[in-house]
Amino acid sequence: MTEGLVKETIYGNFFKETLSNIQPEWLKDLREKSFAVFTAKGFPTLKDEDWKYTNLAQLVREQFTIRKNENIDAKKISQLFSETENENRVVFANGIFNAELTNISDLPEGARVLNLGEAVEDETFGVTVREHLGKFVNAETNGFTALNTAFLNEGVFIFIAKNTRVETPIHIAFVADGEAASFPRVLVVAERGSEVTLIESYLRTGEAKYFTNSIIEIVLADDAKLKHTRVQRESHAAFHVTTTAASLNRASVYDSTNITLGARLSRHDINVKFNAEGAEAFVDGLYLVSEEQHADTHSVIDHAVPNCVSHQNYKGIVDEKARAVFNGKVFVRENASGTDAQQSNKNLLLSNDARVDTKPQLEIFNDDVKCAHGATVGQLEEEELFYLLSRGLNEDLARNLLTYGFAEEIINKIEIESIKKQLDEAVLNRLHANLEA
């Protein structure tokens, strides 16, 4: 089946169905334009430089139903969450907001969490949404961004008012329960001096084949601080394509940790742009894939202005026949003197069939900067392994413990206990031991 035909059938039909009753007019325009782009461009192919290692042929062939939400198993979904974790939780099931599973009762006065579809029409927030939505991603060049924007409807708008400190994290969970395709969208606007922790998670009730195409846009005003933990645990049959875009203003701090565990095929684009001096970004991540999983991370950190600091630390653990791709571009523009940019990507291959393609790229157009980057691909250290064996750990345990040690730096960045625990277990999956100490 050709791409054109797919668009005609599933995406095209869905677009026609949903567009009719869209308000306001600007959103309708944006969606129409985006759909036109998607129709013209389609999905990227291996010929696109940014997609040369990630083959989408399987995804293109799939006939998903879109935003299917009948027969959601709310009980099963609720079991995916920690009962003890104190958080404001917004739950989407197959891309559709689920009021029953959502609880955002622990927000201070200055923090608002709205359904995006309502926010665009909101008297107070409609203007803010319009000002920022789609401004940090490019729906004209990226087919997935175009597709998500064409279907823009379900999602979250988070607004943190000036100097508001949100103590309890806001957790947005996208749960797949079945075979649907979903196109969630999140816009976070953190006003001057505000502080918030955002958890973005992708979960599933079973091992279905489905497609998630999401976009998270984040705007940090001067002195705003946002901690962002993203945990992708899609089913191992699923397709997952996400873009995170953060726009940083003066002295703001964006601290993101991106964990990739799931999906048959995943692609995460994370783009951070410095718009004013004194801002700092941490763009860290861990991908842990096995079987025939494929995980692709593309990041762009753009030092467009002077005196900003970026730290990037990505680690990869690739087992069995899995494959990972890391492409990290750091731009230091001509006027961006005083930039401090550190980038590192280390990979651990646990099998002979595992593969990593890593490409850290620093593009520096200014001399007055402090920049370093590096990438490694290696195996477990034999001397470390023998050391553990010599203390009586069996070989599986020793290998798992060393693997855990490799990932620990990233895992320990996560302050949310329930997520950290899940991650401990995922990394130590074959380790039948309790690691608390």
Added chain:
Amino acid sequence: MLLEVKNLHAGIDGKAILKGLNLQINKGEVHAIMGPNGSGKSTLAKVIAGHPSYEVMEGEIIYEGKNLFDLEPDERAREGVFLAFQYPVEVPGVSNSQFLRLAYNEKMKHLGQEELDPLEFNDYLKEKAKVVEMDSSFFKRSVNEGFSGGEKKRNEILQMAVLEPKLAVLDETDSGLDIDALRIVAAGINKLRDSEKAIILVTHYQRLLNYIEPDFVHVLANGKIVKEGGKELALELEEKGYDWVKAAAK
């Protein structure tokens, strides 16, 4: 007899390093193995522990009546063999206490004894850390990472204290220690000495033996034991140096 090394020939990359070594060790004994650099002391230690880079070309080692070479390195450890490394390995991202508890519990499981949960183990570990006067701040740190040379050696003896081996091979545990650290480590080893355990002290210098009195001293040169005696042999070596044993080995 706890350990019997019979006509051991072993080496690396096809090159023989140990060339017919014999050694007999009973429970409760402390044996010092001395010898010039490159004589094969660490090779012997690694072969006992089962390091995969070393190959055994001839001979055998009987440990508690079993052929040691039938056991994998981790099985040897669970059966009570312990090697304190000359150069302890750093294990980034794995905390000392996690590591020690896993090792301890693996051994307990093997012996059919009760494993300890994190809280119980923490108490146990605190007790054991007193043996080498080690501060509990070391428990949470990654194994040996960023430890000074002396701290690494102390950490080896802490591991020995936790795992309570029947046969401990301490490979130059004294090297790199200042005099205070040497005294602490030696006192720790003496505390762990008892009638059920045997210790092989591999050392280049006599200094350690002032603190830990060996029952036997063996001098290794060119892959063979060339001289054996009581603790007074160590003093003789101190006085005369190794040249005369080297000459004897040729």
